[in-house]
Amino acid sequence: VAAVGLTADAARREGLDVRSVCVSADDAAHYWPESARVHVAVVWEGGSRRLLGVQAAGRRDAKRIVDLASAVIAAGGTIDRLGAVEHAYCPPLAPAIDPLAVAAFCAQEVEAGRLEPVSPLAALDPATVLDVRVEAERRAHPLAAERARTPAEVRADADDLPDGLVVACERGPRASEVARLLAARGRRARWLAGGLAWRRAARETGR
Structure with missing residues (x-):
C-alpha cells in the first residue's frame, strides 16, 4: 500500500471541491505468470482539475505508481498532466496501458461529465445492476444482477434498457465504456x- 497527497x-475536511475515481488493473501484461491486480484511487479538485492525491494497493506496483503521482503533485499538476505521463511497456513489469494512465483517463471523463462513478463499496440493488463481464468471470464470482449483457449486446439493445443502471465489470474500464455508450444513446x-x-x-481486507 502506498499513498501521496x-x-x-x-480533502473534504480542507473544504475543497473533491472528486475521485478508483480503478483496478493488472500490474503486468495479462498473460505474464506473475501478473497481479493493483488498485488505484485518484483524488482531484473539481473545476481546477488539480491533482490532490493518489493511493495504490497491490502486490508489486503500488510504490512506482505513487512515486510518479508524487512528481505530478509536487509540480502542481492536474489530472491532465497525470494522463500525459508516458509509460514504458514492459510485459513482466507493466501492461500495455499503465494503471495510472487508466485512472487518469477515467478522472478526465468524470470531470468532463461523461462518466458518473459509483463507489465500489456502495450497496447495489440487483434491479439496477447491469453486469457486462464475460461468462467465465460471472461463473467465478457470481453477482446478484437482474441484467447481464456483453458490450456487443448492449450496443444492439441499448434503446431497450432503462435509465438509472449501474454498469459493473471485473475491473472497471469495460463498464466505463458501456456507461459512456449508454449515455451517448440517451440513457443515464x-x-x-x-x-x-x-x-x-x-471486503476481504475489511477496508
Whole structure:
C-alpha cells in the first residue's frame, strides 16, 4: 500500500471541491505468470482539475505508481498532466496501458461529465445492476444482477434498457465504456468504479 497527497476524506475536511475515481488493473501484461491486480484511487479538485492525491494497493506496483503521482503533485499538476505521463511497456513489469494512465483517463471523463462513478463499496440493488463481464468471470464470482449483457449486446439493445443502471465489470474500464455508450444513446447510466475486483478486495481486507 502506498499513498501521496490527500485522500478524498482529507480533502473534504480542507473544504475543497473533491472528486475521485478508483480503478483496478493488472500490474503486468495479462498473460505474464506473475501478473497481479493493483488498485488505484485518484483524488482531484473539481473545476481546477488539480491533482490532490493518489493511493495504490497491490502486490508489486503500488510504490512506482505513487512515486510518479508524487512528481505530478509536487509540480502542481492536474489530472491532465497525470494522463500525459508516458509509460514504458514492459510485459513482466507493466501492461500495455499503465494503471495510472487508466485512472487518469477515467478522472478526465468524470470531470468532463461523461462518466458518473459509483463507489465500489456502495450497496447495489440487483434491479439496477447491469453486469457486462464475460461468462467465465460471472461463473467465478457470481453477482446478484437482474441484467447481464456483453458490450456487443448492449450496443444492439441499448434503446431497450432503462435509465438509472449501474454498469459493473471485473475491473472497471469495460463498464466505463458501456456507461459512456449508454449515455451517448440517451440513457443515464453510472459506472461501478474500481469494478467488482475492488469490491471483493475491500471486503476481504475489511477496508
